[in-house]
Every structure is written in structure tokens, then in C-alpha cells.
Amino acid sequence: MGRKHGKQKRVMSACMVLGMLAGLCACAGEGQTAGTDIGKTTEIKEAEELPAWQQYAKEDPVTLDWYINFSWFATPWGENLVSKTITKETGVNINFITPIGTETEKLNALIAADSLPDLITLGWWEPQVTEMISKDMVYALNELADEYDPYFWKVTDETAVNWFTMDDGNIYEYPNSSITPKDVAENENIRSNQEFLVRKDIYEAIGAPDMTTPEGFYDAVKKAAEMFPEIDGEPLIPVGAHVFDDKGNVSFDKYLMNSLAVPWEKNGQYYDRYTDPEYIRWLKVFRQLGEEGYLANDIFVDSRTQMEEKLAQGRYFCMMYQYSDMLSQQNILYENDPDSIYIAVEGPKNAAGDDPLRPTTTVNGWTVTLISKNCRNPERAIAFMDYLMSEHGQKVTFLGVEGETYEMQDGKPVLKDNVKQLLDSDRETYDRLYGADDAYWMLQDNVMQLQWEQEPSPATAQLLDWAKKYIVYNGQYDVVFPAGSKDAETDDRITKLWSETLPALLLAGSDEEFDKILESFRQKRDEMGFADLMEKKTAHIQESKKKLGIE
Structure with missing residues (x-):
């Protein structure tokens, strides 16, 4: 670091x-x-x-309110081993606040009322990040560090700090799961989260077909649905996907594009991936499957909770998905029937058969955490963040407590058998009792944690190994315009238009109707200022390349 x-x-x-x-x-x-x-x-x-948290732990305990901008997050603080240990070592207790319903509405309401909690964690791409900064609602972390805890500079990554430092010289947010180009170049064990998954027993029963071509994919889905119309009395969902939201659907857009090796730039210009010929060709494959009844209504309307329930039941035949979000369901399937788990195989490819472009998380990470100026104990908040970012804090959040969840063997930490068995079989109970394995992921450092990685369970080993294939770094293409700017508004409008267009394309009754919907999307997008936006994105990626040292 x-x-x-x-x-x-x-x-x-x-x-x-x-x-x-x-x-x-x-x-x-x-x-x-x-x-x-x-x-x-x-x-x-x-x-x-010395870390400031070591000093503050001797003082009166404080409680910090921590807003997590994900309605599905539900791990409480203070009941399990890890959270109790962290409170004991830092003197900080946490009161989590999560939205009920729409995240955007809740966070916007907090901002409008100037009632932000002490800590805020949200996706790095969310426009509220720059809004909170521009409205002077959050502290500069570097100023808090210099005043209260210089240890911050020991536990932060220099590339990440440089990346997030703004024009005023301050850094207001710090990421989790941040991976730099250097990390990718130097580490063979870094993984992508994106995989093409098939249910093992069904895939093998239909002859383990090649699903990399449109013809092979179509035939495999059709055959799976014909041979296995039901799973334990419930209809098979031939093609699964992530949830549809106001940005589209990552399974049917970004993940599919990456599987097809659609580039992010061409000839030095930001590339329009959404109208790439290979991508459109494959969207029409899914459209045809939809016309013939192989795209179940479930995938268009299900919430994440409903989707996870169906994953745990093994009701999907195939899906482009993020493997790390289904490991708990995978373990459930394995416990019931080892052959009913999902495995990663080669999925859709372009006509040239190019390898997929599977990105890791980037220097932006997944989420960022900020400290609100409403915080009455900013010195405790920055010290608490520094604790979580430190190697000691990472070890606690990942492994738990030596002697209780793991033992040292030949200089390496090894989970106790009963703890690992529970982790592999019942994540909910594991989180309630122990709360390790990044149950509190808000400042996790995946690269640092690789040194403590445990032997994977039989249920997840194949997925984890496959996730190391086809890795690329694409952080230079992460573009977010300042909240409230004309460019941000244009980008949001075009994204919203795409989110409405994608399901219409998949549900089109014919290729001709598909083409008309796509052409309407292009025309409306052009009227919104798409060409100008692409020029600005091109300028942004050139700047980002310089900042990251990418040729």
C-alpha cells in the first residue's frame, strides 16, 4: 500500500x-x-x-450511523463475533440504515433534508457522490487524516488516492474492492465476477453442447426446456438474468457485450457498444427465444430477492451472472444434490470466436464510503475507516478472530472445520454467529485478502477457478459526469431510454419490429445529444489513461 x-x-x-x-x-x-x-x-x-483507533478505544464508546444504499443489505451490527470484536477494538458501535424500497428516493431525501448519517456507502457511479461533494456535505478525508489520524496514509493505496483526488487537491471518498492496472499485471489470482453459468445436471443431460454460437445456444436452451419443463414441480426458467432496473440489465447488456469481446474504444474513440453488430446479432437470438416462449416473464419482473430464491431452487438453466452473488445459493444446491449446482462454461462468442473480455473491478471499486459533515465525531469516523482498511481490520472482517474462527497452521490461517462447514452450508446462520468472510464488505480489499484465501468448497471451486480466465482491466472507461451538469443529465436520459428499450427489443414479435425499436432508440438518442456526449467520453478516457499510466 x-x-x-x-x-x-x-x-x-x-x-x-x-x-x-x-x-x-x-x-x-x-x-x-x-x-x-x-x-x-x-x-x-x-x-x-500509531493508529488512532488504538487511542480512541480507551475513550468513551460512540455510535456512528452508517447509511448503506442497498435495500438488500441486512446484516446487523453487534450480534456476531466480528462486529463485537471491531467495537471492542475501536470503541465504535454501528447503527446501519438501509433504504426500504427505492434507494435513489431515500438517498435524495436525505440529501434534500441535509440529514445525511455519519457514514455513507453507495455505488461509485451514483450521481449523489458528486452532488454531496459539490454541496460541501462531506468531509475531505485527507484533511481529517492530517488532523486526526495520519495512519490513513499508511493504509490507503496510492493509485486509488491519486484517482479519487479532485481538482481542489482533496479526496472525499474511498472505495472497496478497488483493483488497479498494476494489481492485474502482478497477480494471477485476481478474478472477474462475470461468468456464463449452466445448471450442471441439465447441461450434461443434453450432451454438454457448444453454446458459443447463436445456433448452438438456441438449440441448447430449447432442448433443456423440452427435457426439463419443471424443477421440483415449478417451471424451468430457460434463460436467467440479473434484474431489470433504470439502467437496463447487466446480463443482457454489459455482460453479454463482454462475452462477445465488444471493445470499449475503437481508433482512439469511445465506442458505441450498444449498437455493435455482434451484440445486435445476439440480442436477436434472445428475441427469437422470447418469441418462442423461452424467455420467462419472471426475468422481466422479479426483484433480486425473488431471483435469489429461484437460484437456490435451481430453476434457471443458464444465465450470464456475477458468480459471487450466488455462492450462498450454490451451497444450498450442493447440499441438496451436488449435481444440481451451476458451473461456468464457455458462453456466447462473436463470429470470430474471440476470447471474452471479462473485467475485474477497477480502481473505482464497487462502492465508495464518505463521512458526512453532520458527523459529530469525525475523528472517530476516520479512525474507524482506517481500522477497516488496515491489514488487521481486513483480517478480522475476512477471517474473524484467531482461536475462535481460525487457527494458524504453518504460518497460515486456516478456518476451523465447524466454521468452514457452516460458511459452506448456511450463510445466514454464519453471518449471525460470526459475520466474517466480508459480511461487512464496505471497505473490503480483495487483493490484500488473497493472502488469506481458504480452500474453496466443492460447490464453488469450479466457479472460482474459472473466474481467473480472460481477465482485462477496463477502469479507464469508467465515465461519470458531475451531478447536475448538462452532460450528466444527458447521460442519465440516454441510459433511462436504454432501460426502456432493452426489454422492448427482447419482447419484439419479429426481427422487423426489433429493427424499428432499435432505430427509434438511435434517433431519440441522437436528438438528446449523443454525439457530443461520446466526444466528451473520449476526452475523459484519454485523461484517465494518463492518470492510470496506461498507454
């Missing part, structure tokens, strides 16, 4: 220390012994470099 240098306060502090040392030396030259005072100075300097 790197340290960010050059902050004014820290330079001033260094000058003061040098001045003090010079003064001490001068006094010694006048016949006094400076050794004792120099020793005290060294003690003070060492104390300043």
Missing part, C-alpha cells in the same frame, strides 16, 4: 519537527544533554504514527 505525499499540513509538520530537532541540538551544544529530549521526541513521533 502506498502513501500519498505532498499535503501542506504534513509538510508543515515535518518542518516543525526539524526545527524542534535543530533547537535541541543547539541546546546540547550549550553544554546540555539532548539525548533525553530526543528520546521524548521519538516517542511522540512513534505515537503519532
Whole structure:
């Protein structure tokens, strides 16, 4: 982990220390012994470099309200081993706040009422991030660090700090799951979260067909539905997908594009992936499946909770999905029948048969965390964040507590058998009792945690191994315009238009109708200012490449 240098306060502090040392030396030259005072100075300097949470743990405990902008998050604080341990070591108790219903409405209401909780965690791409910063509603983390806890500079990644530092020289947010180009280049065990999954027993029963071509894919889905119309009395869902939302559906857009190796740029220009010929060709395959009744209504209307329930029942034949979000369901399937689990196989490919482009998370990570200026204990909040980002904090959130959840064997941590068995079979009970394995994922560092990785269960081993294939870094293409700007509004409108267009394309009654819907999308998008937006995105990615050191 790197340290960010050059902050004014820290330079001033260094000058003061040098001045003090010079003064001490001068006094010694006048016949006094400076050794004792120099020793005290060294003690003070060492104390300043200690994590602030070690000091605050001796003070009165505080409770911080932490808003998590995901309605599905439901792991409480204070009941399991990990949260109790963290509170004991930091003196901080957490009161989680999550939205009921629409996340955007809840967060916008908190911003409008100037009632943001102490800590806020949300997706890095959400426009409310820049809105909170521009409205001066959140602290600059670097200023809190310089004033209260310089340990921040020891536990943050220099590339991530540089990336998130704004034009005013401040950093207001810090990511979880952040991966840099350097991480990808230096680590063979980094994974992509995107895979093409099939239910093992059904896939093998239909002859383990090649599903990389439109013809092979179509035939496999049709055959699976004919041979297995029901799963335990419930209809088979031939093609599964992530939920549809106001941005589209990642299974049918981004994941499919990546599987087809659709590029993010061409000839130095930001590329329009949404109208790529290969992508359109495959969307028409899904359209045809829909026309013939193989796209179940469920996938268009189900919430994430409903989808996860059906995953646990093994009701999907195939799906492009993020494997890490279905590991609990995978373990349930394995416990019931080891052959009913999902496995990763080669999925849709372009006509040239190119390998997929499967991105990792980027330097942006998945979510970012900020400290609200409503926080009455900002010094405790920054120290608490630093605890979670430190190697010690990461070890606690990932492994739990030595002697209770794991033991050291030959210098490596190994989960206790009963703990691992529970983790592999009943995640809900595991979280309630232990709360490790990143149940509190808000500041997880996946690269750091690789050093403690455990042997995977038989249910998940194949998925984890497959996830290392076809890895690419694409963080230079992450583009978010400042909230409230004309560009942000245009981008939002076009994204919303796509979210309405995608299901219409999949449900079109013919290829001719599909073409008309697509052409209407293009025309409306052009009227909204699409060409100008693409120019600005191109300028942004060139800037990002420089910032990340990408040729």
C-alpha cells in the first residue's frame, strides 16, 4: 500500500519537527544533554504514527450511523463475533440504515433534508457522490487524516488516492474492492465476477453442447426446456438474468457485450457498444427465444430477492451472472444434490470466436464510503475507516478472530472445520454467529485478502477457478459526469431510454419490429445529444489513461 505525499499540513509538520530537532541540538551544544529530549521526541513521533483507533478505544464508546444504499443489505451490527470484536477494538458501535424500497428516493431525501448519517456507502457511479461533494456535505478525508489520524496514509493505496483526488487537491471518498492496472499485471489470482453459468445436471443431460454460437445456444436452451419443463414441480426458467432496473440489465447488456469481446474504444474513440453488430446479432437470438416462449416473464419482473430464491431452487438453466452473488445459493444446491449446482462454461462468442473480455473491478471499486459533515465525531469516523482498511481490520472482517474462527497452521490461517462447514452450508446462520468472510464488505480489499484465501468448497471451486480466465482491466472507461451538469443529465436520459428499450427489443414479435425499436432508440438518442456526449467520453478516457499510466 502506498502513501500519498505532498499535503501542506504534513509538510508543515515535518518542518516543525526539524526545527524542534535543530533547537535541541543547539541546546546540547550549550553544554546540555539532548539525548533525553530526543528520546521524548521519538516517542511522540512513534505515537503519532500509531493508529488512532488504538487511542480512541480507551475513550468513551460512540455510535456512528452508517447509511448503506442497498435495500438488500441486512446484516446487523453487534450480534456476531466480528462486529463485537471491531467495537471492542475501536470503541465504535454501528447503527446501519438501509433504504426500504427505492434507494435513489431515500438517498435524495436525505440529501434534500441535509440529514445525511455519519457514514455513507453507495455505488461509485451514483450521481449523489458528486452532488454531496459539490454541496460541501462531506468531509475531505485527507484533511481529517492530517488532523486526526495520519495512519490513513499508511493504509490507503496510492493509485486509488491519486484517482479519487479532485481538482481542489482533496479526496472525499474511498472505495472497496478497488483493483488497479498494476494489481492485474502482478497477480494471477485476481478474478472477474462475470461468468456464463449452466445448471450442471441439465447441461450434461443434453450432451454438454457448444453454446458459443447463436445456433448452438438456441438449440441448447430449447432442448433443456423440452427435457426439463419443471424443477421440483415449478417451471424451468430457460434463460436467467440479473434484474431489470433504470439502467437496463447487466446480463443482457454489459455482460453479454463482454462475452462477445465488444471493445470499449475503437481508433482512439469511445465506442458505441450498444449498437455493435455482434451484440445486435445476439440480442436477436434472445428475441427469437422470447418469441418462442423461452424467455420467462419472471426475468422481466422479479426483484433480486425473488431471483435469489429461484437460484437456490435451481430453476434457471443458464444465465450470464456475477458468480459471487450466488455462492450462498450454490451451497444450498450442493447440499441438496451436488449435481444440481451451476458451473461456468464457455458462453456466447462473436463470429470470430474471440476470447471474452471479462473485467475485474477497477480502481473505482464497487462502492465508495464518505463521512458526512453532520458527523459529530469525525475523528472517530476516520479512525474507524482506517481500522477497516488496515491489514488487521481486513483480517478480522475476512477471517474473524484467531482461536475462535481460525487457527494458524504453518504460518497460515486456516478456518476451523465447524466454521468452514457452516460458511459452506448456511450463510445466514454464519453471518449471525460470526459475520466474517466480508459480511461487512464496505471497505473490503480483495487483493490484500488473497493472502488469506481458504480452500474453496466443492460447490464453488469450479466457479472460482474459472473466474481467473480472460481477465482485462477496463477502469479507464469508467465515465461519470458531475451531478447536475448538462452532460450528466444527458447521460442519465440516454441510459433511462436504454432501460426502456432493452426489454422492448427482447419482447419484439419479429426481427422487423426489433429493427424499428432499435432505430427509434438511435434517433431519440441522437436528438438528446449523443454525439457530443461520446466526444466528451473520449476526452475523459484519454485523461484517465494518463492518470492510470496506461498507454
